[in-house]
Amino acid sequence: MTITRLYRRIDATRAYCFNIESSRTLNDQELDQLRLLLADGFLIDTVSLTPVLEGERVIEVGPRLNFATAWSSNMVSICQATGLDCVSRVERSRRYVVPESDDMTAFIAAHHDRMTECPYSEPLTTFETGIKPEPVYEVDLIGKGTDALLDLPGISMDEWDRNFYYDYFVKKHQRNPTIVEIMDLNNANSEHSRHGYFGGKQVVDGEEQEGTLFEVVKETLAAQPKGSLIAFKDNSSVVAGHEITTLLPKEPGHPSPLEATQVTYHPLLTAETHNFPTGVAPFPGAETGTGGRIRDVQGTGKGGFVMAGTTGYCVANLHIPGYDLPWEEQYPCPSNLARP
Incomplete structure (x- = not known):
């Protein structure tokens, strides 16, 4: 290279x-x-x-x-x-x-x-850093039991998860999992991916509540489903639209003139919040959120495409020099955060 x-x-x-x-x-x-x-x-x-x-x-x-x-x-x-x-x-x-x-x-x-x-202390001559990845190793579930998972930094599995993976790897397959497998499962089972908290049983003061949090949220749709075409399908929700006249390519996928076409469009709205974290890397954080919102629209169904995007940013006190504002509090900004 x-x-x-x-x-x-x-x-x-x-x-x-x-x-x-x-x-x-x-x-x-x-x-x-x-x-x-x-x-x-x-x-x-x-x-x-x-x-x-x-x-x-x-x-x-x-x-x-x-x-x-x-x-x-x-x-x-x-x-x-x-x-x-x-x-x-x-x-x-x-x-x-x-x-x-x-x-x-x-x-x-x-x-x-x-x-x-x-x-860059000098002009780049290679992208190689010389850093070698850590070797893959086995997590000793056979020898240490489920407690072996507690010794791993960054692992957030509860007792049920730890027992489940012990049974799967040790009892069913008679082997230890690798650290790659455990880290992958840990990420896949995060609340962002699995919604274990919102989809799980809720016990308050020792009494199990009726319905999960997700079921409570979805009750509004069950009570009044009129006009809803897609809802709670992971990416976006879609409401029934109507026929409109718009300009579309005469030959999609090829250079061609636009022509007036009667089509039925169903509008949707998707929101994306992301923390890159934005306090440390604001521009990559914004890119991640924007990319996720575009993906959700296109992933809702065949023919989905982006019409418009809205953006809202919340920032800390700006402390613009020479422009003091009465509501801005004076507190030090941590050195590892980008200034607002």
């Missing part, structure tokens, strides 16, 4: 560096093709082969090397769709000119996301 670096200036103090991993050295034609794909407004001269913004006061920050970003995945798809099959990863880093009055360390800390990014 080889790394090719291309550069695009943003302004006098900032620039992008595009780190392109390919299975072989790129020829001049392929480099020009990449320059067009990465250019500002398809102006090829905005992307150069030679470095921009160099010097002692220039720093570079970018994504952590052991995790390909969503931006890279999209860029690789574009490259391969245009015939650049040799490109396997493209990451975008940023260069800054640090003002003489600023401390270099403080500037770097303020201009990158420590959860998903890191400073």
Whole structure:
């Protein structure tokens, strides 16, 4: 694998560096093709082969090397769709000119996301980090019983779960599970995935309540189902729509003119809340929420597509310099959180 670096200036103090991993050295034609794909407004001269913004006061920050970003995945798809099959990863880093009055360390800390990014002390020549994954090992359920699961950090299985997996692996299959199997089961059985709490029996003061929390929520649909086409089917809910006139391609899947078409559309609304955590990585957190909302719409049924999106953000007190507001409380922001 080889790394090719291309550069695009943003302004006098900032620039992008595009780190392109390919299975072989790129020829001049392929480099020009990449320059067009990465250019500002398809102006090829905005992307150069030679470095921009160099010097002692220039720093570079970018994504952590052991995790390909969503931006890279999209860029690789574009490259391969245009015939650049040799490109396997493209990451975008940023260069800054640090003002003489600023401390270099403080500037770097303020201009990158420590959860998903890191400073580059020198130009990238490889995405390999040299870090080797921990070896897979067995969890000794045979020797230690269900208590072996209590010794694993990050495992949140209750007694019922621990007994269930002990019976499955030890009694049924006469073997120990691997740590990979246990971690995968732990994630799959999270409340987000299985809804064990909302779908389980509720016991209050020793008395079992009638119906689960999910059943209580669904009672409204059972009492008045009129107009509801899809409800509580995991992704989204759909209400009955009506026939409208809209513009659709004359030949879907091919370049074609749009024509007025009578179709019946059923509207749906889906909401997505996500915590990347957004307090640490606000932009990746927003991307995760947006992607989940789009996926839910398209996963509701055949023909589902996104018409519009709404966004709401809740942030802490902004503390804008010179703009004090009476309701803002003065408390220190933890150093590991992005400032609002």
